[in-house]
Amino acid sequence: MKSKTIKLDNLARVEGEGALFIKIKDGRVIDARLNIFEPPRFFEAFLRGRHFSEVADITARICGICPVAYQMSAVHAIESAFGMRVEGQLRALRRLIYCGEWIESHALHIHLLHAPDFLGYDDAMKMAVDHRGIVERGLKLKKAGNEIVALLGGREIHPINVRVGGFYKLPAKSDLRSLAEKLKWAREAALETVRWTAGLPFPDFEPDYEFVSLRHPEEYPFNEGRIVSSKGLDFEISNFSSHIAEEHVEHSNALQGVLKGRGAYMAGPMARFNNNFDRLSRIAQEAAAEAGMTAGCHNPFRSIVVRSIETLYACDEALRILDQYEAPDHPAIEVEAGPGTGPGTGPRTGHGCTEAPRGLLYHRYRIGDKGLIEDAVIVPPTSQNQKQIEEDLRNLVPLHLDLSQEKLTWLCEQAVRNYDPCISCATHFLKLHIDRV
Numbered sequence: 001m002k003s004k005t006i007k008l009d010n011l012a013r014v015e016g017e018g019a020l021f022i023k024i025k026d027g028r029v030i031d032a033r034l035n036i037f038e039p040p041r042f043f044e045a046f047l048r049g050r051h052f053s054e055v056a057d058i059t060a061r062i063c064g065i066c067p068v069a070y071q072m073s074a075v076h077a078i079e080s081a082f083g084m085r086v087e088g089q090l091r092a093l094r095r096l097i098y099c100g101e102w103i104e105s106h107a108l109h110i111h112l113l114h115a116p117d118f119l120g121y122d123d124a125m126k127m128a129v130d131h132r133g134i135v136e137r138g139l140k141l142k143k144a145g146n147e148i149v150a151l152l153g154g155r156e157i158h159p160i161n162v163r164v165g166g167f168y169k170l171p172a173k174s175d176l177r178s179l180a181e182k183l184k185w186a187r188e189a190a191l192e193t194v195r196w197t198a199g200l201p202f203p204d205f206e207p208d209y210e211f212v213s214l215r216h217p218e219e220y221p222f223n224e225g226r227i228v229s230s231k232g233l234d235f236e237i238s239n240f241s242s243h244i245a246e247e248h249v250e251h252s253n254a255l256q257g258v259l260k261g262r263g264a265y266m267a268g269p270m271a272r273f274n275n276n277f278d279r280l281s282r283i284a285q286e287a288a289a290e291a292g293m294t295a296g297c298h299n300p301f302r303s304i305v306v307r308s309i310e311t312l313y314a315c316d317e318a319l320r321i322l323d324q325y326e327a328p329d330h331p332a333i334e335v336e337a338g339p340g341t342g343p344g345t346g347p348r349t350g351h352g353c354t355e356a357p358r359g360l361l362y363h364r365y366r367i368g369d370k371g372l373i374e375d376a377v378i379v380p381p382t383s384q385n386q387k388q389i390e391e392d393l394r395n396l397v398p399l400h401l402d403l404s405q406e407k408l409t410w411l412c413e414q415a416v417r418n419y420d421p422c423i424s425c426a427t428h429f430l431k432l433h434i435d436r437v
Helices: 043-047 052-062 067-081 088-119 124-130 132-153 173-198 237-243 269-279 282-290 300-324 381-400 405-417
Strands: 005-008 019-025 028-035 212-215 226-229 244-247 256-259 348-356 359-367 373-379 432-436
Touching: 019 381, 019 405, 028 381, 043 052, 043 373, 052 067, 052 359, 052 373, 067 088, 067 132, 067 348, 067 359, 088 124, 088 132, 088 173, 088 300, 088 348, 088 405, 124 132, 132 173, 132 300, 173 282, 173 300, 212 269, 212 348, 212 359, 226 237, 237 244, 237 348, 237 359, 256 381, 269 282, 269 300, 269 359, 282 300, 300 405, 359 381, 381 405
Parallel strands: 019 432
Antiparallel strands: 005 432, 019 028, 212 226, 244 256, 348 359, 359 373
16 A cells, blocks of 8 residues: 555653654655644743752753652752762762652553553553553552652652752651662562563564663662763763754754764663663662563663663662661752852853653753853753654554554554653654655
């Protein structure tokens, strides 16, 4: 069949609104576009003129699913501008709150947003009729992650306890002990999730990706490290814009990230897993091996398994941090006055990059006199993955032209959800329209 049109008005089970347009001619995809029409949100502009101490609270409002990532990238960028480094137990608590965010975000995506694609259900509510236990496990796992964020962040959504230099208030040891008992259950539930997702049916599709992520010399990356790629790139976070460019495309209100001179790339769980497999904890590595997952996996549909492995790692890492926790003397390191904080001292620029559940999240701030933000740049994970999503569709659709209209539409939606796109963060996503000529 040479011509065919598939139109989907709204792609469900993603955050935000937008459209997907695919045009096929003579069995070839000649155009694939993510038409992100949700209007820009201008957070970078909102930040100009605000004091650097306000940035963490403002950026937390960008996303209700991954506010911790926005706060952490922000405070790391600001601290780098002042030459600060948070160490010891305060640093450990930052990893702990990041564990909470990964657990709640991954659990939501795996069980409620992506699993219905593999099992043939329109949504998690219909899936729950036949797989009640799976959906309940996902909700309980998400709750465990939310409790970490609430304890350290002050509340589950848009936390308010994170600040430059650390936290406003430290958690009580009794609360942390209570949290540990719940996380022991969560770790076992996450292990069950790895085994379950490994048995799902996966289309045969393995593009030659360039995976881009943080890499830390000792840890599976959350907050710190160098930016590396699976094809040899290795550079400091401060050199982000020297290697990664944001391009404007007519069909999107979100900029698209590309590697300069190289093109599209993948950020997120698959990238972290492939670039940092040796940094996973023992239990996570063993579970991955049991699931047949090792570094070198290029099938994006298996990202649901990788997210399960990362959930297991986050539970295990959270328990390790809790076991070794000793309350620091102070909840934060105070910012010392210096360049960029007083009249006539001149601006300072800081860079921060952390691993949001969906991938690299880069922040850059120029801080001027009196500690006010003069310029802000935020590059979310979904905007970086947009071009690679389009490339996936260009490569995937020609392999399945024999599918019915309904099944091909389903497969395209599933391929997009492999990335767990947050359109509202990128500003924004999805309706599907496939035009065959």
